[in-house]
Amino acid sequence: IKRLSEYSKIRPPYPPGPKPKPFIGNLLDFPATSKEYVEWGKQYKSTILYAEVLGTRIVIVNSQQDAEELFESPTRARMYSDRPVIPIVPLMDCDYNISIMRYGEEWRQHRKICQNHFNAHAARNYESIQMAKVRQLLQGLLDTPKEFDIHNKMFSVSLTMSMMYGYEVESVQDPCVTMADLALTIGARLSVPGGSMLNVIPALRHIPAWLPGAPSYEGIKQVRALTHEVKRIPMEFVKKSFENGTVTPSLVTDFYERKYTVGATKEEEEMVKNVAFTVYGAASDTTISSTGTFFYAMAANPDVQKKAQAEIDLVIGTKRLPTLADRGSLPYIEAVYREVMRFNPPVPLSVPHCLSEDDYYKGYFIPKGDYFRYAPAAMTHDEEVYPEPFSFKPERFFDEQGNLNTNDRILAYSFGRRACVGKHVASSTMWLLIASILACYNIGKAKDGDGNDIEINAEFDEDGFLSHKRKFECSFVVRSLASQQLIEETN
């Protein structure tokens, strides 16, 4: 097709999608939620779709098969691994972030550090921190069960800060947490194509801020100042812990141990810091989202919960908490984990990739420079693959003989060379959390003042990047005195 179109100068069409309006394109009809992509797919009878927003061309893939072909086939993987240039990113001092780096040598070197520290084998090094944080979570749920949302957040951010810096977060009000959250929220809002005029017309940055019509720099300055602090505070902490002899193992402290003994270059130091800063943003909210989905799924599906608890009681008993060594012996818990990640992929519409060369696929033209996104939420709700996709059914991951089936690919971690490099850490964290909470707690509906069940809404909210369970109430009741003692003894 490529040769033919070059020869005839007639190119194949873009994939189907809604007709763009002048200048704004599809800004007004661009889906606000991932469910709408499934509808678009049905409406335009295609698993590959096309839209334009303020001059940015966006291709969206709704099917796993297409995503595997485009992101992973040896002939295409490289072409689909770049990230779009977002002009506002360097102005906010956010170009340290690996997940938005252009595909190239700088990204490759950072990715290598990530792979060395988060591959399947290395991920096991984090088990003692994961266990300690899960136990703190269990204790928090015992002390103030109604505050399960806060415990969820505390678990995720304290785990990440501990793994990266050995930094002990005291509360979700820790300045490092509040500032990072604010920087990520404002930064994400400004980084989308329509988030700032600087993304649409980069040359506007040459207009002095005092001139009428100049773009606003308020948000940019705020993100820059917050990013500076979020980088400074944990590094100060690491420095002090070396001075005071109170260092605990973590990615950054291990690096400095090495630097002070065998030496390391300044470039390596910068890269390790960049990895640690990136992981806070990449790991925290995604884990919070997955845990929120798990809490909801258990409260709304008591039968699933009972089945999972029966398996834990049979295999582990009630005298100890689960460990990662139990993972292979608890297939139903494994299926609950897979179903949590399927039911609500935390990033329902992927981080944008960018095409580095023109491509021709399924008779469509996909030009170089296009934003390329895939919709994991559309894939994990494909009725052909997952019948009754909006029901929470871990049973879908078993074969007819009652063994776990081979569908163990977690689509929420994405495809190809930019796929989540922390997926082994994320997987063990989520598994341990699920097994430990089910071992100790019954999650159920909360009661109102008259003792009636409070119904749980089934809604999830999407902010353009992440999907989170909408706020709901539920109860955490410790399963037995033995469970309570286990929690208290281990804290």
Ligand code: HEM
């Ligand atoms: C449930 C938890 C998690 C989910 C669902 C998740 C999902 C994702 C997704 C969808 C991407 C973008 C992939 C793409 O662009 O195609 C990503 C990138 C990334 N993730 Fe995760 N993630 C999780 C946890 C983690 C953890 C625990 C770490 C680190 C320990 C991590 C580190 C990263 C990094 C560094 C990137 C950027 C990779 C690159 O651009 O080369 N993530 N993740």
